[in-house]
Amino acid sequence: GVKQGATRSIVPKGNITPRFSGLVNGPVRVVSVAGExxxxxxxxxxxxxxxxxxxFNEVMGMPLDQFTTEYWYTWYDNVGMxxxxxxxxxxxxxxxxxDIYIGAVKQAGSPFSIPANGKLTPRFSLSNGPVRVVSVTxxxxxxxxxxFSSERTLYGLSFNEMMGYPADQLTTEY
Numbered sequence: 076g077v078k079q080g081a082t083r084s085i086v087p088k089g090n091i092t093p094r095f096s097g098l099v100n101g102p103v104r105v106v107s108v109a110g111e112x113x114x115x116x117x118x119x120x121x122x123x124x125x126x127x128x129x130x131f132n133e134v135m136g137m138p139l140d141q142f143t144t145e146y147w148y149t150w151y152d153n154v155g156m157x158x159x160x161x162x163x164x165x166x167x168x169x170x171x172x173x174d175i176y177i178g179a180v181k182q183a184g185s186p187f188s189i190p191a192n193g194k195l196t197p198r199f200s201l202s203n204g205p206v207r208v209v210s211v212t213x214x215x216x217x218x219x220x221x222x223f224s225s226e227r228t229l230y231g232l233s234f235n236e237m238m239g240y241p242a243d244q245l246t247t248e249y
Contacts, residue, residue, distance in 0.1 A: 127234035146239025150204035172213030
């Protein structure tokens with residue numbers, strides 16, 4: 076929720092790679108805005124790169140208009156690996172409530188509450204799957220809110236992050 080530095084310009088067909096040394100926070104939001112010579116915002120795309128020891132990972136940003144109320148992952152392992160779920164609430168005004176299921180079992184603490192523009196990073200001592208993250212109703216939130224989610228895993232010196240698969244995009248063949 077805090078703008079980082081001045082608005083940056085990107086030349087046609089160009090890119091920028093800003094860094095925010097020492098900052099550990101989120102969620103991260105990247106927004107195209109109008110500017111000199113650009114009277115209306117233009118479509119952009121973004122990714123986030125992470126280094127962890129000798130490991131490198133890059134994850135694409137998820138478009139705001141594709142946020143939904145339910146995400147899936149194939150597995151969760153916080154026994155043989157270090158894994159955690161991240162859930163973000165993009166609402167500027169409402170609290171999001173989220174149930175997390177691992178192996179069809181609703182996890183203790185559900186529903187978790189996430190303040191406006193906030194995040195949740197729970198960890199569970201188990202290894203199972205699949206994982207389902209679903210937005211639900213709660214106090215002051217009469218309908219489930221669109222959320223976003225990712226899963227991060229550390230294994231030895233390796234780091235991986237992937238965005239949740241939106242339930243409304245599941246299909247019969249991959």
